[in-house]
Amino acid sequence: MINRRDFCKKALLVAGGLAIPLTALEIFNPRRLRAEKSGSGKVRWVFLVDTHKCVGCGLCVRACKIENEVPYDANVTRTWVERYVVTKDGKIHVDSPKGALDGFTSTKIDQGAEHPLEIRNEDIDKAFFVPKLCNQCDNPPCVQVCPVGATYQTEDGVVLVDRSWCIGCGYCIMGCPYGVRFFHPVHRVAEKCNFCYHRISKGMKSACVDACPFGARRIGNIKDPNDPVTKIIMTERVAILKEEYGTKPQVFYLGLSREVK
Amino acid sequence: MKNHVLRPLFLVIGVVLLFLAARTVLVPADFGVHERGYMYGWYRKGNEAEWKAVKVKYKTVAYCKECHRDKYDDIKSSPHANIECENCHGPALGHPDDPPTLSIDRRREHCIRCHARLPYKTSGRGDIRGINPLTHHVEAECTMCHYPHNPKREVKK
Numbered sequence: 001m002i003n004r005r006d007f008c009k010k011a012l013l014v015a016g017g018l019a020i021p022l023t024a025l026e027i028f029n030p031r032r033l034r035a036e037k038s039g040s041g042k043v044r045w046v047f048l049v050d051t052h053k054c055v056g057c058g059l060c061v062r063a064c065k066i067e068n069e070v071p072y073d074a075n076v077t078r079t080w081v082e083r084y085v086v087t088k089d090g091k092i093h094v095d096s097p098k099g100a101l102d103g104f105t106s107t108k109i110d111q112g113a114e115h116p117l118e119i120r121n122e123d124i125d126k127a128f129f130v131p132k133l134c135n136q137c138d139n140p141p142c143v144q145v146c147p148v149g150a151t152y153q154t155e156d157g158v159v160l161v162d163r164s165w166c167i168g169c170g171y172c173i174m175g176c177p178y179g180v181r182f183f184h185p186v187h188r189v190a191e192k193c194n195f196c197y198h199r200i201s202k203g204m205k206s207a208c209v210d211a212c213p214f215g216a217r218r219i220g221n222i223k224d225p226n227d228p229v230t231k232i233i234m235t236e237r238v239a240i241l242k243e244e245y246g247t248k249p250q251v252f253y254l255g256l257s258r259e260v261k
Numbered sequence: 262m263k264n265h266v267l268r269p270l271f272l273v274i275g276v277v278l279l280f281l282a283a284r285t286v287l288v289p290a291d292f293g294v295h296e297r298g299y300m301y302g303w304y305r306k307g308n309e310a311e312w313k314a315v316k317v318k319y320k321t322v323a324y325c326k327e328c329h330r331d332k333y334d335d336i337k338s339s340p341h342a343n344i345e346c347e348n349c350h351g352p353a354l355g356h357p358d359d360p361p362t363l364s365i366d367r368r369r370e371h372c373i374r375c376h377a378r379l380p381y382k383t384s385g386r387g388d389i390r391g392i393n394p395l396t397h398h399v400e401a402e403c404t405m406c407h408y409p410h411n412p413k414r415e416v417k418k
Binding site for chain 2: 052053054056057058059062063066067068102103104105121126127128129143144149150151152153160162163164165194197198202204205207210211213
């Protein structure tokens with residue numbers, strides 16, 4: 001029979017043992033420690049969107065879909081363009097028919113199953129276009145939630161999906177606050193914008209940047225102080241999307257309006 | 262120790278060993294913690310190279326002008342100077358070997374991406390010359406009247 005003194009001793013011992021975190025038992029690894037310190041690499045890809053220049057032609061969406069083999073007519077896309085129309089009664093109308101794959105060719109606002117909404121020109125306070133793409137966050141929530149290590153961030157900051165490793169659970173699609181992830185209809189795994197990793201790693205620009213005739217999209221390396229994109233981000237008034245989420249997005253916007261979420 | 266204790270113990274040890282053996286076979290050698298640390302960098306390193314090996318389809322104007330210098334000069338002196346060749350002619354891929362010819366997108370839907378009139382004063386779109394696609398020569402292709410490489414010039418009949 002256990003007496004009270006022994007019971008208290010053993011209970012304290014067990015409680016103490018449970019309090020030791022598993023990481024405390026891990027052997028110290030200086031290489032891993034160095035790896036976890038950010039800033040060792042020479043490249044960190046960032047994106048700059050100038051919403052003043054975007055006219056909603058959708059050539060970026062078209063080029064992206066063809067370059068990255070996302071089925072052209074499927075209603076999924078790695079990048080898309082949103083139209084914001086703010087009317088004098090204070091209402092905000094947002095649409096992006098098929099991700100603006102064929103651009104915006106009508107003043108009517110797409111409302112999905114409902115009839116398109118006709119807005120008279122005199123009722124408009126402001127109207128503008130906002131391209132969206134993966135923010136390649138410094139704290140990517142989509143990577144954290146992956147249970148199998150199929151999505152990850154490279155040293156140069158791009159979040160990639162390992163198609164042979166993804167089990168298609170969809171956690172990352174739910175986890176992204178920007179809604180940039182989707183299921184690839186052919187490969188049946190999670191899919192997302194990767195800044196055209198095959199192009200930027202060859203010294204080219206991403207397909208959407210090359211396709212934009214208005215210079216609304218630019219890509220650069222924030223660790224290079226002489227990069228023109230870095231100079232703009234450092235010296236001009238840029239905004240990011242959903243800063244309050246703490247994801248540290250690396251897609252910067254010029255001329256972002258408060259209506260844009 | 263008694264037999265009835267040892268037997269399940271051996272079974273448990275066997276299961277653990279089997280699991281570890283299967284793990285070394287199934288998990289690739291390059292799977293593990295990489296540059297971005299455990300939280301963001303736990304993955305199969307070989308996948309980076311797989312993404313880098315994806316074929317480039319849009320070769321950009323620098324590739325086109327090597328052979329089509331005349332067309333390049335043509336468009337560069339026009340209001341359409343910033344439009345990439347491949348936006349209308351399609352991705353170059355392996356042209357001129359494969360495919361030997363590129364298709365040209367002459368559809369009205371392609372032109373009205375920019376030239377359908379949207380009178381938004383607060384966007385650059387409002388400054389682009391545009392038409393109402395539902396009333397402006399509905400039956401015709403734009404290129405019948407407008408020369409796409411230089412819209413200011415008369416179309417060659």
